[in-house]
Amino acid sequence: MPDQPPLPSSSVSPPWPRTVKTIAAVTFLVLGALAFWRFFEFVQLFVLAALLAFILHPILAFLQRWVRLPRGVAVLVTYILFVVVIGGLGLLVGALVQTQIGGLINNVLETVRGITVFVEQLLVRLTNTTFQLGRFRLQLPPIQASQVLPQFYESLVSQASEFIGQGGSLVTGVAQTALVTLTRGIVMVVLSIYLLLDGPRIFAFLQKTAQQSGYGADAAILIEDFQSTWNTYFRGQMLLALIMGVLVSAALFALRVDNPLALGILAGVLELAPVLGQYLTMVIIVVLVYFQPEPAAGLQPWLYTLLVAVVLFGIQQIQGNVILPRIHGRTLALHPVLILLGVLMGASFAGVLGAILAPPLLATIKLFSVYIWRKMLDVPPFDDEEAQRQEPRETRSENG
Numbered sequence: 001m002p003d004q005p006p007l008p009s010s011s012v013s014p015p016w017p018r019t020v021k022t023i024a025a026v027t028f029l030v031l032g033a034l035a036f037w038r039f040f041e042f043v044q045l046f047v048l049a050a051l052l053a054f055i056l057h058p059i060l061a062f063l064q065r066w067v068r069l070p071r072g073v074a075v076l077v078t079y080i081l082f083v084v085v086i087g088g089l090g091l092l093v094g095a096l097v098q099t100q101i102g103g104l105i106n107n108v109l110e111t112v113r114g115i116t117v118f119v120e121q122l123l124v125r126l127t128n129t130t131f132q133l134g135r136f137r138l139q140l141p142p143i144q145a146s147q148v149l150p151q152f153y154e155s156l157v158s159q160a161s162e163f164i165g166q167g168g169s170l171v172t173g174v175a176q177t178a179l180v181t182l183t184r185g186i187v188m189v190v191l192s193i194y195l196l197l198d199g200p201r202i203f204a205f206l207q208k209t210a211q212q213s214g215y216g217a218d219a220a221i222l223i224e225d226f227q228s229t230w231n232t233y234f235r236g237q238m239l240l241a242l243i244m245g246v247l248v249s250a251a252l253f254a255l256r257v258d259n260p261l262a263l264g265i266l267a268g269v270l271e272l273a274p275v276l277g278q279y280l281t282m283v284i285i286v287v288l289v290y291f292q293p294e295p296a297a298g299l300q301p302w303l304y305t306l307l308v309a310v311v312l313f314g315i316q317q318i319q320g321n322v323i324l325p326r327i328h329g330r331t332l333a334l335h336p337v338l339i340l341l342g343v344l345m346g347a348s349f350a351g352v353l354g355a356i357l358a359p360p361l362l363a364t365i366k367l368f369s370v371y372i373w374r375k376m377l378d379v380p381p382f383d384d385e386e387a388q389r390q391e392p393r394e395t396r397s398e399n400g
Contacts, residue, residue, distance in 0.1 A: 006083055045184060049191035053199065054080060054234055060196055075196050079189070093265070107258055107288050114291030204225075220372070221382060225367055229332070233360045236327040241268040243323060244315070248281070251311050257285075258292055273347075273355040275340045278316050285312060332363045 016024070036043060056078050063074040065212070195202075203223050210219030249264025256264065263285055270277035290305040332339070342362045346354030374381040 040350075044350065045188055046191060047357065048186045049355065050195060051234060052188065052192040054231055055193040055238070056192070056196065057199070057231070058235070071197065075193060077378075078196070079193070105294065110293060111288055111291040115292055123193075140239070218381065222367065222371065226364060229363050229367070230360050232328065233332065233363070237272055237356075238275070240323065241271040242321070244268055244271045244278075244319060247315050247319075248312070251315060252285070252308070255308055255311060257289055257308060273343055273352075274359050275336055276343045276355065278319070282309070282312050282316070332359055334359065334362055334366070338362065 059078045059081065060071075060074050063069045063077055064071060064075055067074070069077065115367035207216055207219045207223060210216050242298075245264045245268025247264075248267040249260050252263055266284070267281045270281050286309050289308045290301055292301075292304075334342075339359050339362070342358035343355045346356075346358030346361070348354070350357070371381045
């Protein structure tokens with residue numbers, strides 16, 4: 001056999017050609033997209049775990065900085081406090097709103113009946129009215145009213161029943177799929193524990209990987225902005241939901257609206273969906289108030305409803321112009337129309353979770369899109385303020 005040529009003595013791996021790099025990148029993106037689509041349910045679970053870790057991180061940081069606990073012990077104490085606080089609040093709120101929720105359901109049914117009576121009266125007026133169009137006279141036959149009303153009533157009742165059923169779907173779902181729900185909850189908590197324990201290592205690994213190609217300073221700024229966007233947004237939204245729930249409950253209680261606490265909790269929950277939530281709150285409360293059996297202060301229903309609508313509008317203006325800028329500042333820096341479209345698209349794609357995640361996800365896409373666009377145009381990728389943050393990092397990396 002002929003002698004084999006000697007292997008090269010150099011241990012340096014040869015670089016990939018540009019074509020191979022392109023194929024590898026495209027293959028990686030395609031496989032990643034397929035995996036995301038195929039295992040989307042687990043992606044949602046991971047996202048919920050990440051959200052829980054984000055929410056609990058300030059408690060962990062406090063225990064580490066001021067109580068001087070090791071990170072592992074601090075994580076354990078954090079989750080014990082979380083379970084105790086959430087359990088206590090759940091029992092307290094459940095006891096307070098049990099009667100309120102029952103009254104709210106009755107109000108929904110009364111509203112359905114009120115809408116039916118309103119439509120019936122409207123149809124009776126139409127059947128007794130003759131419309132003159134030139135030489136033609138039009139009159140709605142009475143038989144059509146008798147045909148439309150039962151269908152309309154059945155439709156409203158079915159819609160209301162569906163709404164009420166959805167309101168109690170959480171309890172029903174837990175009762176039917178207790179084992180699956182418990183398993184998912186345990187997995188989510190375990191994932192969030194690992195994220196809290198190894199969060200700094202994950203971001204350090206990403207920055208170290210970027211450092212190998214000379215982009216360590218860029219990666220540090222992007223990671224810092226990414227963390228700031230998501231942390232500030234979610235903690236701000238929870239605080240905003242709490243404030244709006246308290247304000248709406250207090251206002252409705254002062255106006256003697258039925259079930260103010262339940263409606264306030266509903267307003268706080270809907271506030272988690274930016275822009276869209278406040279409009280849904282306004283519509284739901286106004287409709288329920290208009291058909292409330294006994295309007296307060298002896299006012300006419302339309303005048304009482306107008307008063308409630310004006311108060312809610314004032315609360316929303318205070319929220320948008322005073323409270324929101326102080327909580328979020330310029331965290332998102334997105335136009336409200338873009339946020340609304342993002343919430344609608346997120347809700348259509350991933351339900352409630354998609355609606356809640358849409359604003360910070362849009363802000364993240366904007367963050368990386370601006371960076372990529374500026375790099376493609378060979379212009380500085382960061383603003384002056386961000387560039388000043390970059391200089392100390394570059395100095396430390398050179399000295400290190």
